[in-house]
Amino acid sequence: MKIKSILALVLLSTYSLFAQPNIDSEPVQAKLxxxxxxxxxGRxxxxxxxxxxxxxxxxxxxNPGDSGFPTKVTWHLPDGWEAGPLQWPYPEKFTTDSLVGFGYTxxxxxxxxxxxxxxxxxxxxVTLTxxxxxxxxxxxxxxxSAELSLTLPVQAEVPQKDSAxxxxxxxxxxxxxxxxxxDKGSLTVADQAEEIVLSFSPMAGSFGEIEEAFFIPEHSEVVDYGAPQLLEKGAGGYTLNVKKARVDGESPAHxxxxxxxxxxxxxxKRAIQVDNDLTVPLQSSGFAMMLGLAFLGGLILNVMPCVLPVIALKIFSFAKMAHDKRSVILKHGVLFTAGVLVSFWLLSGALLILRAYGEGFGWGFQLxxxxxxxLLAMVLFLMGLSLFGLFEMGSSLVSLGQKTSGSSSPLWGSFLxxxxxTVVATPCTCPLLGPALGFAMALPAVQSLTIFTAIGLGMxxxxxxxxxxxxLVRFLPKPGNWMIIFKQLMGFVMMATVAWLVWVFGAQTDNMATFVMLASFIIIAIGAWIMGQWATPLKGKxxxxxxxxxALLIFAFGGGATI
Structure with a gap:
């Protein structure tokens, strides 16, 4: 950064020597x-x-940026008079080749x-100069440069404003x-490895939806002006990740x-004044606390409306395996855990890759x-119909892997x-996961993945x-008619999730698109009814x-109509 500034000043000096004669008039007019x-x-x-x-x-x-120098004002006032610091309007960002500047047009x-x-x-x-x-x-x-002066009368009465x-x-x-x-919100600034992270939490109604944000430091050598600044929206507000100018030096305290x-x-644009102490990064104890919070959040995800029906079906499978070998049950548990962890790694890895390229996505970005x-609403709608007993999907999409194994409880079903x-859990993140996810996305990749792994292990x-x-399976109720009733109850929970997804879809599109989506549900239900009536083992091959x-053609037609 310093080398850029020195080269820029050399070029500016050269321009001032050789180019100034070509200027017909002063490009700047100043007035006091x-x-x-x-x-x-005294007033x-x-x-x-x-x-x-x-x-x-x-x-x-x-702060002129990579080149230039700021406007300077030197006051000459009567004895005993004082001038306060200059109040600067917020600047614009200029980009020329590889140099970035901040100023006014x-x-x-x-x-x-x-x-x-x-x-x-x-x-x-009195005369001010x-x-x-x-x-x-x-x-x-x-x-x-200019020498500006202004003469004003002195009087005892409070003067009027100059209307001009x-x-x-x-x-x-x-x-x-x-x-x-x-009453408008809060702002904190944290030191996170190679970045400075500004966390902005506006109060309801004080700001609209923030689309872009850019931080300009008052002092040089604080941030990398040319690096993209990543804005992320979370449950509690917004975070802006700004790359440091230097990662090997000592961070400023303020x-x-x-x-x-x-x-x-x-x-x-709305300009917020930043005048904050730089918070100290969390030590190992703080990171361990965040891991514990992430693990607890993963546990709580199991009772969220999006996940509960899927988890209930998994409990049914454990109840059915009560008399299987211990090694078989353990394999199912390990593969279920592997499915959760792999999904969390893929989703968080995609977020980290997008962050590296300057894209601002948060957890649940697929929504x-x-x-x-x-697509997710249609899949959950089919699962709801299956839970109601309209047709059988092997209990749900969880059993997609049944045909890959001759076992009554295929291992791939547990993985899927x-x-x-995990996929249906992403929109149902509970309040405890908010700070953990925001903290994770501001950390280096390895630590970030560790946070997401803790969430997956908790789940x-x-x-x-x-x-x-x-x-422990013995403590579960024995299979019986209660399972059918419970499945149907879970069907209502699943349909509630579908209703929420329809609301999200409507907010993203328009009334016509929402109508087409609801109509496609009817078409999909017809396909599910055909499956339940004629695609059962009781019918001929x-x-x-x-x-x-x-049924598959009807499903494709219904899904394609919405997409």
């Missing part, structure tokens, strides 16, 4: 304005340094509060970064800058795609039940324990095959 028409001794008032740039010309912010007003001495003589005029220096850039960069510049000051204040009050937010449906939502349980733990200690082909 006061908000009030007079001065009261602070506001002034502004107004810069107006010719079309195509830019000036720089307090068209115009900028730098505000400052002037505090006059209480001994200022009433009835006389400001030496202003800037760097203006277009295809070439030209340094400029009222709009100027109002617009300037609207562009100032705003501090985040507690971070200042501007967080620019773009809301959906609005062309106006952001209407096609996936529609673990996969299915699979009850079944792995039962399979390792088959005597030819009848079963014809019924199966007809």
């Amino acid at each position: 304005v006061a908000e009030e028409v007079a001065v009261v001794p 602070p008032f506001w002034v502004g340094v107004e810069l107006k740039m010719e079309k195509g010309w830019d000036t720089y912010w307090v 068209d115009s900028a007003v730098l505000l400052a509060q002037i505090s006059p001495s209480s001994s200022t003589v009433i009835g006389e005029g 400001a030496d202003v220096n800037w760097l203006a850039c277009n295809e070439q960069c030209v340094p400029g 510049v009222a709009t100027t000051f109002a617009q300037a204040r609207a562009l100032l970064p705003q501090s985040l009050s507690e 971070v200042k800058g501007v967080l620019l937010l773009s809301e959906k449906g609005s062309s106006i 952001q795609e209407p096609i996936f939502v529609a 039940s673990g996969v299915l349980a 699979a733990a009850p079944y792995l324990i039962i399979s390792a200690f088959p005597r 030819i009848v079963r095959k014809v019924a199966t082909v007809c």
